[in-house]
Amino acid sequence: MTDFLGLELDHPVVNGSGTFDAIAARRAFGDALLERFPFSAFVSKTITREPRAGNPPPRLWETPAGLINSIGLPNKGLHGYLEHDLPDLARLPVPLITNVMGSTAAEVIELVEAVGARDEVSAIELNVSCPNVKTGLDIGSDPASLAAFMREVRPHAAKPLIVKLTPNTADVAAVAEAAEAEGADAVSLINTLRAMALTASGEPWLGGRTGGLSGPAVFAVALAQVAAVARRVSVPIVGMGGIRSGSHARNMLDAGATLVAVGTETFREPLAGARIAAELRETPANSAQPVA
Amino acid sequence: MSCSTLERRRLTVAGVDEYGPYRVLRVADPDGPPPDAGQFSMLTAAERWGGGEDERPYLPRAFSVARWRDDEAHYLLEDVGPGTNRLCELEAGDELLVLGPLGQGFRAPQEGRRALLVGGGVGIAPLAIWQDELDTPASVILGFRDAHHAEGAALLRDAEVATDDGSVGHHGYVTDLLARELSEHVEVYACGPPQMLEAVRALCEEHAVPAQLALESGMACGFGACFGCVVPTRDGGYMRVCVDGPVVDAAELVEVG
Numbered sequence: 001m002t003d004f005l006g007l008e009l010d011h012p013v014v015n016g017s018g019t020f021d022a023i024a025a026r027r028a029f030g031d032a033l034l035e036r037f038p039f040s041a042f043v044s045k046t047i048t049r050e051p052r053a054g055n056p057p058p059r060l061w062e063t064p065a066g067l068i069n070s071i072g073l074p075n076k077g078l079h080g081y082l083e084h085d086l087p088d089l090a091r092l093p094v095p096l097i098t099n100v101m102g103s104t105a106a107e108v109i110e111l112v113e114a115v116g117a118r119d120e121v122s123a124i125e126l127n128v129s130c131p132n133v134k135t136g137l138d139i140g141s142d143p144a145s146l147a148a149f150m151r152e153v154r155p156h157a158a159k160p161l162i163v164k165l166t167p168n169t170a171d172v173a174a175v176a177e178a179a180e181a182e183g184a185d186a187v188s189l190i191n192t193l194r195a196m197a198l199t200a201s202g203e204p205w206l207g208g209r210t211g212g213l214s215g216p217a218v219f220a221v222a223l224a225q226v227a228a229v230a231r232r233v234s235v236p237i238v239g240m241g242g243i244r245s246g247s248h249a250r251n252m253l254d255a256g257a258t259l260v261a262v263g264t265e266t267f268r269e270p271l272a273g274a275r276i277a278a279e280l281r282e283t284p285a286n287s288a289q290p291v292a
Numbered sequence: 293m294s295c296s297t298l299e300r301r302r303l304t305v306a307g308v309d310e311y312g313p314y315r316v317l318r319v320a321d322p323d324g325p326p327p328d329a330g331q332f333s334m335l336t337a338a339e340r341w342g343g344g345e346d347e348r349p350y351l352p353r354a355f356s357v358a359r360w361r362d363d364e365a366h367y368l369l370e371d372v373g374p375g376t377n378r379l380c381e382l383e384a385g386d387e388l389l390v391l392g393p394l395g396q397g398f399r400a401p402q403e404g405r406r407a408l409l410v411g412g413g414v415g416i417a418p419l420a421i422w423q424d425e426l427d428t429p430a431s432v433i434l435g436f437r438d439a440h441h442a443e444g445a446a447l448l449r450d451a452e453v454a455t456d457d458g459s460v461g462h463h464g465y466v467t468d469l470l471a472r473e474l475s476e477h478v479e480v481y482a483c484g485p486p487q488m489l490e491a492v493r494a495l496c497e498e499h500a501v502p503a504q505l506a507l508e509s510g511m512a513c514g515f516g517a518c519f520g521c522v523v524p525t526r527d528g529g530y531m532r533v534c535v536d537g538p539v540v541d542a543a544e545l546v547e548v549g
Contacts, residue, residue, distance in 0.1 A: 018519075019517060019518070020517050021516045021517050021519075023516075024515065024516025024517070024532070024535045025515055025516060025517065027516070027535060028295065028296050028394055028395075028514075028515040028516060028535060029295055029296055029297070029298045029515070030295040032295075032297070032298045033298060036298055053528065053529045053530055054519060054522065054530060056524075057509075057520075057521075057522055057523070057530075058510070059519065059520045059521075059522065060510055060511070060512055060518070060520035060521075062348055062349065062350055062351055062510075063348075063350075064346050064347035064348060064350070065342065065347055065350055066350065067350070067351065067512055069512075069518065069520060071518070071519045071520065074519055074530065215350065216350075264512075266513070266517060267351060267352075267512040267513035267517055267518050268336070268350075268351060268352055268513075269300055269389075269391075270298055270299075270300075270391065270513075270515060270517075271298055271299050271300075
């Protein structure tokens, strides 16, 4: 068992937000999904106050050992999530963590209050890779901006709050420290690295112009960022980025993470989370094969 | 709709058949869930997936089931990129990781209408299994680049062929042949390149003929996780080709491609 924010989890492998749609997967795989759910907790995709359709296609670009995505956070909005998705997600056999995002503190307060009031939700993850409407910079891109945001939002969250850090910043450890100082109960990282692909004629390939890079290509970067954050904060860390085996997961735990999240590997193999958890049990602490 | 197994199944190539530039990969799948016509699977070569040109492929690739016969699933391949290139190298005895069957397949024609199958290039694949399953004979119109590619038409029975260069069959597009077939007695089932599907969609709309289109899209997962394979819908949003399709009613789409 793994203890995380007071939750007793069967193993330390969860999904990265936005990389597994449990409701769609239930349609594709039937009840087997509930009987063999691959993660020890389920993290929802990002929920915003208003519904979002997402970015125009194309949304994907395969890179050497990775994937650039420009999905654009499609979701049904807060009301649609609470009414339509939450009842289905509450039937999953694991605790539910709801990920939320907004471009103003007022918007995020509304989200964390509404989501935090629901018994089905065990914890809230705050996506701070969102441009502040006043400055245009990502809320999580520097320590002062995140601290100011957290001071307003934190008192309104009645549930444990995980801050999902952006890697697209000069000093991720300083941002993590600011999150902890303002009441974050945990931090999770890395989100995707900003990336781009061009067509033969030099135009952006992705409908959203830029996207986020994930997959094996980012593992080494993620490991360095998790290790840097672990040296500066004492709250639990959810480490993610390119994890695809028990050895990768063990590396991430050795670097200071309490949980690991799997994302892009799940696209290749729906049961990747369960496989990695099983491999992890066979890989004792400090015995991981060197991986990259 | 048939549900997919949750695990990727490690299956063995039973044989490979060649039709002009196309290869039909016959995969032994004695214990697999039988697919509905129009469903697809995500395929990964068990060995050397990655390490090709530009270190790709990385993600699995989606293929319609072209035929389900004698405990074998057939997949129609054309070598057009790093994924299909690797899959085209496979020989009898080689292994694949297969996730499927996935997505929504074809639905029977409406009362009083008979099926009219319209395919283009490698997109003829799901029409072959649909022709096998239909209770009544269907008209079949297939379009290809040239005579060499048109050898793929042998996958279906009694097909009328059009080629872009006129080297065999009608010189022109499948839609030239389609126009004269449209009536209140047919329902169209189409799969092919986006330009062809868009022409079919527009023509069917003009003639008020119902059409089911099997869409193709690059996808990372195949089961609704990545949200990467979307197409715009009439309500102003998007639908995921993998879980809401790949077979969709033409009336739901603004345009294809």
